[in-house]
Amino acid sequence: MKSGGGGESTTIDIEARSASKGKGPVMAVHHVKEEKGGMVRGMAIIDLVLRIGAIVAALAAAATMGTSDQNLPFFTQFFQFEASYDDMPSFQFFLIAMSLVAGYLVLSLPFSVVCIVRPHASGPRLLLLILDLVALTLATSAAGAATSIVYLAHNGNSSSNWLAICNQFGDFCRNVSGAVVASFVTVVTFMFLILLSALALRKHH
Amino acid sequence: MKSGGGGESTTIDIEARSASKGKGPVMAVHHVKEEKGGMVRGMAIIDLVLRIGAIVAALAAAATMGTSDQNLPFFTQFFQFEASYDDMPSFQFFLIAMSLVAGYLVLSLPFSVVCIVRPHASGPRLLLLILDLVALTLATSAAGAATSIVYLAHNGNSSSNWLAICNQFGDFCRNVSGAVVASFVTVVTFMFLILLSALALRKHH
Numbered sequence: 001m002k003s004g005g006g007g008e009s010t011t012i013d014i015e016a017r018s019a020s021k022g023k024g025p026v027m028a029v030h031h032v033k034e035e036k037g038g039m040v041r042g043m044a045i046i047d048l049v050l051r052i053g054a055i056v057a058a059l060a061a062a063a064t065m066g067t068s069d070q071n072l073p074f075f076t077q078f079f080q081f082e083a084s085y086d087d088m089p090s091f092q093f094f095l096i097a098m099s100l101v102a103g104y105l106v107l108s109l110p111f112s113v114v115c116i117v118r119p120h121a122s123g124p125r126l127l128l129l130i131l132d133l134v135a136l137t138l139a140t141s142a143a144g145a146a147t148s149i150v151y152l153a154h155n156g157n158s159s160s161n162w163l164a165i166c167n168q169f170g171d172f173c174r175n176v177s178g179a180v181v182a183s184f185v186t187v188v189t190f191m192f193l194i195l196l197s198a199l200a201l202r203k204h205h
Numbered sequence: 206m207k208s209g210g211g212g213e214s215t216t217i218d219i220e221a222r223s224a225s226k227g228k229g230p231v232m233a234v235h236h237v238k239e240e241k242g243g244m245v246r247g248m249a250i251i252d253l254v255l256r257i258g259a260i261v262a263a264l265a266a267a268a269t270m271g272t273s274d275q276n277l278p279f280f281t282q283f284f285q286f287e288a289s290y291d292d293m294p295s296f297q298f299f300l301i302a303m304s305l306v307a308g309y310l311v312l313s314l315p316f317s318v319v320c321i322v323r324p325h326a327s328g329p330r331l332l333l334l335i336l337d338l339v340a341l342t343l344a345t346s347a348a349g350a351a352t353s354i355v356y357l358a359h360n361g362n363s364s365s366n367w368l369a370i371c372n373q374f375g376d377f378c379r380n381v382s383g384a385v386v387a388s389f390v391t392v393v394t395f396m397f398l399i400l401l402s403a404l405a406l407r408k409h410h
Contacts, residue, residue, distance in 0.1 A: 087364035090353040122407055129403050133396055137345050141392075144349025148295040149357075153365070159292035160358070162367040187346075191338055194399070198334050201407045202327055 040119040043200045047128075047193060048112045051105055054189040058102035058139070061182035065095045065146075068175030072168065083169040090145040091176065097142035098183060101135050108132075115200070122201055129197040136190040143183040150176050245324040248405045252333075252398060253317045256310055259394040263307035263344070266387035270300045270351075273380030277373065288374040295350040296381065302347035303388060306340050313337075320405070327406055334402040341395040348388040355381050 069084035085091035108131065111124045153173055156164035166173035274289035290296035313336065316329045358378055361369035371378035 083364070088362065089356060089360075126403065126407065130400060133399060136342070137392060137396060140342050140345040141349035141352070144346035145353035147346070148350035148353050151294060152354075152357075152367075155294075157293065159288070160367075160370045162357075162365075165365045187342060191342060194338055195335060198331065198403050198406055201403055202331065 037119050040200050041116060043196050044112065044115040044119055047196050047200075048109070048116060050189050050193050050196070051109060051112050054186050054193070055102055055105045057182050057185040057189060058098050058105060061179045061186060062095055062098035062102055064175055064179040064182060065091060065098065068172055068179065070169050070172040070175075083165065083172040085176070088149055090149045094142045094146040094179070094183070097138045098179075098186070101139045101186065104131065104135050119200075125197055125200055129194060129201070132190055132194050132197065136187065136194065139183060139190060140187050143180060143187055146176070146180050146183065150180055242324045245405050246321060248401050249317065249320040249324055252401050252405075253314070253321060255394050255398050255401070256314060256317050259391050259398065260307055260310045262387050262390040262394060263303050263310060266384045266391060267300055267303035267307055269380050269384040269387060270296060270303065273377055273384065275374050275377040275380075288370070288377040290381070293354055295354045299347045299351040299384070299388070302343045303384075303391070306344045306391065309336065309340050324405075330402055330405055334399060334406070337395055337399050337402065341392065341399065344388060344395060345392050348385060348392055351381070351385050351388065355385055 065085050069082065069086075071082045085095055108128060111128050114121065114124045115128070150173070152162060152164075153169075153176070154164060154166045156162050270290050274287065274291075276287045290300055313333060316333050319326065319329045320333070355378070357367060357369075358374075358381070359369060359371045361367055
């Protein structure tokens with residue numbers, strides 16, 4: 001009975017310290033949480049790997065979009081017959097957003113490494129989750145905007161009399177479509193990153 | 206020394222039960238966590254309020270888009286002079302996506318109530334976070350796609366020879382722009398919802 005009461009007070013002590021600092025109990029009950037720490041550490045390693053994959057996808061999207069200009073081998077006095085991402089504000093937004101996302105991902109790598117080294121620190125993980133959320137929204141809206149323009153370029157729209165331009169600029173359209181696909185890969189990777197962060201925050205305590 | 210050892214084993218017991226069920230320790234150390242439970246409960250109440258706001262915004266977006274057809278008071282044999290969301294695949298996608306999001310939000314209300322009643326249950330909260338993430342991506346891509354078409358309808362694009370149609374269909378364009386604004390309100394609300402879920406998961410025991 002006495003021993004049980006002591007047990008409860010020890011628990012309370014650990015809970016209280018966990019609430020105030022989030023750092024003390026790592027040392028205090030380290031031997032208890034060896035397995036759990038390993039699991040959280042594994043999640044952090046997956047986080048780093050996914051993050052590198054997202055960098056590749058975002059850079060591929062930005063680079064493909066940025067280099068997707070096509071000149072037709074003839075021109076007249078009035079028309080230039082040149083297609084580039086510059087012509088469409090949505091594609092410009094796509095390029096800027098994807099470059100921002102790629103830059104953010106590179107800058108987030110050190111924080112991801114911190115999460116591997118110290119699996120029980122919840123501060124950097126929460127920061128990553130918030131910034132990932134913003135980057136996810138940015139990447140998704142850019143992907144959606146570019147997708148609708150790509151669809152229009154492929155199919156045109158008869159009711160508003162917008163003609164398809166992919167007949168003339170096939171290479172341009174192929175490049176842009178590839179960039180859109182890469183951006184959706186980035187979006188899906190971000191969804192897994194946020195999910196991993198939330199799971200790791202749940203395991204943390 | 207004996208009591209200390211007993212205390213540590215009790216801690217391990219609670220940790221283990223917490224890992225397996227997530228329900229046992231709520232009763233065991235309930236009197237300790239009164240304050241923390243109140244904070245998590247407050248977050249759950251904010252979650253419910255934000256969710257209702259998101260329902261209103263998503264329904265407004267879907268309804269505004271769905272009712273945004275405009276007939277011009279004259280017609281010829283060849284042209285119909287009628288604009289509706291049906292003409293644009295991006296607007297159709299917008300309507301479907303926003304209806305899905307609104308439906309999901311209504312169905313998620315009971316889970317949000319469960320989170321208020323039982324602030325320490327992490328299962329429904331994690332479920333809500335995952336589904337919110339999917340709904341956020343759906344709403345954001347729909348908003349981005351509709352935005353780029355609305356921009357095109359307002360400004361046109363000279364290099365691809367797509368003319369602005371908002372000169373003719375002013376009411377249609379105003380309705381659609383309003384729907385896009387409402388969808389971005391939904392997106393921002395979802396970002397706060399996910400953030401709240403992540404914070405509540407962190408606060409959980």
